[in-house]
Amino acid sequence: MSSDPAPPVDIPRIFNIMESAHRIHNPITPEKLATLGAALRLKPGAHVLDLGSGSGEMLCTWARDHGITGVGIDMSPVFTAQARRRAEELGVADRVAFLHRDAAGYVSEEKVCVAACVGATWIGGGVDGTIELLTRSLRDGGIILIGEPFWRQLPPSDDVAKGCLAHSLSDFLLLPDLLASFGRLGYDVVEMVLADQDGWDRYEAAKWLTIRHWLAANPDDELAHEVRAKLTSEPVRYATYTREYLGWGVFALMAR
Incomplete structure (x- = not known):
């Protein structure tokens, strides 16, 4: 499978820095x-x-474990390059392709068995819009995968929700309410795999060593002050808020 020329799109650079080792x-x-x-x-x-x-x-x-084929779309040229290297490393570059472009509005020319958006539902303006977008690429009887946060326990205030990097309490639902919302959209929940606190630790804490190494290598970079502030504040913020209140899961849906 061939790759396409990279258009001039990207995520904010600080995320490329913090998650470059993920x-x-x-x-x-x-x-x-x-x-x-x-x-x-x-x-x-x-x-x-x-x-x-x-x-x-x-x-x-x-692709390695189940023999699937696939296409991945991502705005980050850093992550897209890593994906292509990973495909080569695992010997599956002839089965999966990674395109550097904005996934918002992307519809596959070939109908797919599984259409996924695992943790980026902003591309469709939220869960509802992302599901609608994914259905446009999905064959009849196919599966939609949505990765989405939910409240493990309801934060006592909007301030606590903001500590979880949400805008307000209304950004996310409790797990039963999230599952019920899929039903109201006309979908059966046919599987789910939920992250746990150890998974959150690996996702969040792994950023800190990456940041520390980056700061040592780039002390005069224009983002050094912002990145240093992240390293100073993030461990306590994460342990106080996200680790206690925020869940995350991948939900498999089929149209009724």
């Missing part, structure tokens, strides 16, 4: 990613679309 850009662990692939009962040759594919770990490992 293979998975969300709180799911490699073990749980493997659990999800097995739970979906993927068949060899099944075609998967991943909007917001990051560094490509989902498509690459599922």
Whole structure:
């Protein structure tokens, strides 16, 4: 599969810096990613679309383990390059392709068995819009994968919600309410794999060593002050708020 020329789109540079050593850009662990692939009962040759594919770990490992083919779309040239290297490393570059472009509005020319947006539902303006976008690429009887946060316990105030990097309490739902919302959209929830606090630790804490190494190598960079402030504040913020209040999961949906 060939790759396309990179258009001039990107995520904010600070995220490229903080997560440059991540293979998975969300709180799911490699073990749980493997659990999800097995739970979906993927068949060899099944075609998967991943909007917001990051560094490509989902498509690459599922191509290796289950023989799927796939296309990943991501705005970050750093992560897209990492995804292409990972495909080469795992020997699946002939089965998966990673395109550097904005996933918002992207529709596959070929209908897919699984259409996924795992942790980037902003591309569709939220869960509802992202599901609608994914259905446009999905074959009849296919599976939609949505990765989305939820409240493990309801924060007592908007200030606590903001400590979790939400804008307000209304940004996320409790897990039962999130599951019920899929039903109201006309979908059955047919599988789910939830992150746990260890997964959150690996996602968040892994940033801190990356940041520290980056600061040592780039003391005069224009972002050094902002990155240093992140390293100073993030461990306490994370332990106080996100780790206690915010859950995260991947939900498999099929139209009723």
